[in-house]
Amino acid sequence: MSINRRQFLRRAGMITALGLGSSFVISGFGKKAIAEAAGFEKASNDLPAKRWAMVVDMSKFKTEADYNRVIEACHSLHNVPNFPDTKNEIKWIWEEDYHHAFAGGFNEYLDDHVLHSPFMVLCNHCENPPCVKACPTQATFQRPDGIVAMDFHRCIGCRFCMGACPFGARSFNFKDPRPFIEEVSTEYPTRTMGVVEKCNFCYERLAEGLMPACVEKSNGGLIFGDLDDPNSEVRKIVSTKFTIRRKPELGTQPSVYYLVGGGEHA
Amino acid sequence: MLEKALSGSKRYWIWVTLLLAVIAVGVLAYMNQFNNGLGVTGMSRDVSWGLYIAQFTFLVGVAASAVMLVLPYYLHDFKKFGKMVILGEFLAIPAVIMCILFIFVDLGQPMRIMNVILHPSPRSVMFYDMIVLCGYLAINLIVGWTTLGAERKGAPSPKWVRPIIYLSIPWAISIHTVTAFLYAGLPGRHLWLSAIMAARFLASAFAAGPAILLILCFIVQKVSKFNPDPEGGAFQSLVKIIRYAMIANVFFYILEVFTAFYSNIPEYSAALRYTLFGLNGYNSLVPIMWVAVVLAFLGIALLVFPSTRLNKVTLIIGLLSIIIANWIDKGMVLIVAGFVPNSFERVVEYVPTLNEILVTLGVYSIGMLLITILYKIAISVREEKAS
Numbered sequence: 001m002s003i004n005r006r007q008f009l010r011r012a013g014m015i016t017a018l019g020l021g022s023s024f025v026i027s028g029f030g031k032k033a034i035a036e037a038a039g040f041e042k043a044s045n046d047l048p049a050k051r052w053a054m055v056v057d058m059s060k061f062k063t064e065a066d067y068n069r070v071i072e073a074c075h076s077l078h079n080v081p082n083f084p085d086t087k088n089e090i091k092w093i094w095e096e097d098y099h100h101a102f103a104g105g106f107n108e109y110l111d112d113h114v115l116h117s118p119f120m121v122l123c124n125h126c127e128n129p130p131c132v133k134a135c136p137t138q139a140t141f142q143r144p145d146g147i148v149a150m151d152f153h154r155c156i157g158c159r160f161c162m163g164a165c166p167f168g169a170r171s172f173n174f175k176d177p178r179p180f181i182e183e184v185s186t187e188y189p190t191r192t193m194g195v196v197e198k199c200n201f202c203y204e205r206l207a208e209g210l211m212p213a214c215v216e217k218s219n220g221g222l223i224f225g226d227l228d229d230p231n232s233e234v235r236k237i238v239s240t241k242f243t244i245r246r247k248p249e250l251g252t253q254p255s256v257y258y259l260v261g262g263g264e265h266a
Numbered sequence: 267m268l269e270k271a272l273s274g275s276k277r278y279w280i281w282v283t284l285l286l287a288v289i290a291v292g293v294l295a296y297m298n299q300f301n302n303g304l305g306v307t308g309m310s311r312d313v314s315w316g317l318y319i320a321q322f323t324f325l326v327g328v329a330a331s332a333v334m335l336v337l338p339y340y341l342h343d344f345k346k347f348g349k350m351v352i353l354g355e356f357l358a359i360p361a362v363i364m365c366i367l368f369i370f371v372d373l374g375q376p377m378r379i380m381n382v383i384l385h386p387s388p389r390s391v392m393f394y395d396m397i398v399l400c401g402y403l404a405i406n407l408i409v410g411w412t413t414l415g416a417e418r419k420g421a422p423s424p425k426w427v428r429p430i431i432y433l434s435i436p437w438a439i440s441i442h443t444v445t446a447f448l449y450a451g452l453p454g455r456h457l458w459l460s461a462i463m464a465a466r467f468l469a470s471a472f473a474a475g476p477a478i479l480l481i482l483c484f485i486v487q488k489v490s491k492f493n494p495d496p497e498g499g500a501f502q503s504l505v506k507i508i509r510y511a512m513i514a515n516v517f518f519y520i521l522e523v524f525t526a527f528y529s530n531i532p533e534y535s536a537a538l539r540y541t542l543f544g545l546n547g548y549n550s551l552v553p554i555m556w557v558a559v560v561l562a563f564l565g566i567a568l569l570v571f572p573s574t575r576l577n578k579v580t581l582i583i584g585l586l587s588i589i590i591a592n593w594i595d596k597g598m599v600l601i602v603a604g605f606v607p608n609s610f611e612r613v614v615e616y617v618p619t620l621n622e623i624l625v626t627l628g629v630y631s632i633g634m635l636l637i638t639i640l641y642k643i644a645i646s647v648r649e650e651k652a653s
Binding site for chain 2: 090173
């Protein structure tokens with residue numbers, strides 16, 4: 001059977017399309033196997049967890065220095081730039097007063113002291129993260145241990161995740177951040193202009209068996225652990241004490257809890 | 267058929283040169299943004315989408331509006347729209363291209379745009395928006411080109427194009443529905459978290475889009491021998507469509523206002539309060555929002571009364587009022603106010619920068635250049651047939 005040029009081109013095109021399509025299907029479904037074959041495996045010291053969570057014990061945050069120490073530990077480790085203006089600002093963990101951190105429950109008779117008492121806010125690493133759902137490239141994704149992470153090399157900078165996050169936890173690199181980093185840390189990569197970033201619960205430290213930097217510097221004000229483990233400290237606090245979370249009514253299930261009773265874990 | 271765009275009168279070339287000049291300025295402004303980052307725009311950590319995404323939203327509506335000609339003509343055999351359908355399709359093509367360009371200029375890392383295809387994310391509404399927009403562009407290119415090509419040869423359109431024409435009707439609805447879902451599915455953005463969002467988008471699209479088309483038809487009548495309404499009555503039929511769509515749009519907006527203010531839940535009314543009356547002393551959007559309100563009612567009034575809608579001057583004023591009202595509502599306020607107040611109930615205002623405005627004008631000029639070229643082709647084919 002002889003075929004003419006046109007038929008040949010048509011058949012060659014169909015076969016190519018079929019080949020490309022099936023290679024996509026294979027690579028799409030076999031990511032884990034590929035990662036293992038390439039020699040990527042779990043770090044030996046990696047702390048195992050099903051759902052990392054944090055309790056912020058407000059009684060331990062008394063002075064401005066308590067906040068600044070924690071913020072500084074995170075921002076210097078992660079090369080978070082220090083922009084002078086709020087427009088381009090990048091922040092992973094910061095101070096926000098009660099009235100604004102727990103927006104929605106405004107009560108005019110609350111004491112000024114309560115309304116303006118500072119709270120520590122950061123990414124909530126939600127169990128149902130709206131940002132992960134919104135991302136069109138899976139540049140932001142949820143790890144099996146519950147951490148909502150970012151791939152800075154995949155992010156296209158569309159900022160859909162910033163619209164989706166109900167907690168204002170995400171920052172965008174409106175400018176090249178590198179000239180605004182006072183002292184470059186070698187522990188974590190710097191970012192390029194045009195990508196989104198946020199707190200990562202220090203997964204790079206967890207992989208080495210260390211607690212997050214903010215937790216380490218908090219003098220017990222931040223308690224970190226596996227919420228899924230019934231014997232963990234965070235689980236014990238969350239199940240026996242009165243804790244609050246930001247905007248729980250949205251159903252995102254934040255993993256950051258605030259212990260407001262005071263005292264020795266109240 | 268493209269060669270038709272290469273010969274034209276002196277006026278045609280002056281207009282094309284003017285557009286090319288604005289495009290050049292836009293490209294330069296974009297190069298500045300590309301090199302220095304989105305920091306050159308007015309967008310911030312708090313208002314993270316601005317003029318670009320708002321134009322995208324508005325233009326998706328303009329693109330979808332072609333269906334208001336296709337549906338009566340092909341499904342109801344409304345012959346009067348026969349000469350106008352191609353102009354609707356040739357408006358949809360540049361509108362979709364402008365949408366894609368506005369998304370592109372809004373990206374922080376535009377060189378990575380193919381990641382959307384390399385790493386498809388079926389849980390993201392953006393993924394579906396990409397599919398429906400690219401599909402709609404393809405449909406209109408195929409349908410527009412094939413039907414005009416057949417007409418030029420004096421032959422009926424080929425049979426295979428019919429199913430594609432019918433497909434374009436639900437597809438047009440889908441592009442604006444999916445675009446509304448980009449916003450309406452986000453928790454914590456109360457201005458957008460509304461079930462009526464897609465319906466409102468469609469109503470405003472079917473008002474503003476055909477209004478723009480009608481203005482274009484008047485320009486076509488003025489600059490060429492081609493008459494898009496040879497039998498008479500087509501224009502006035504479109505005016506009725508625009509009028510009812512605009513009434514529905516205003517009605518839907520009032521529904522939003524009622525729910526937000528009567529329920530008195532602070533988060534639901536905060537953004538509307540900000541746009542209509544100002545919030546915590548911030549009120550930069552209030553004047554232009556009230557301009558939109560006045561123009562919306564003026565436009566409806568001018569299109570309702572026979573004396574004003576049959577008079578060409580008052581008709582054009584009415585159409586422009588409707589276009590501007592919709593542009594303010596959807597091409598500016600809706601997107602920006604979605605971020606005000608922010609997640610911490612603080613008001614951070616947004617004002618576009620000059621650089622951002624120049625990029626926006628550049629994209630619009632690309633769109634207008636494409637409209638000019640496509641309309642030139644369609645008009646030349648028609649004039650050739652008539653002579």
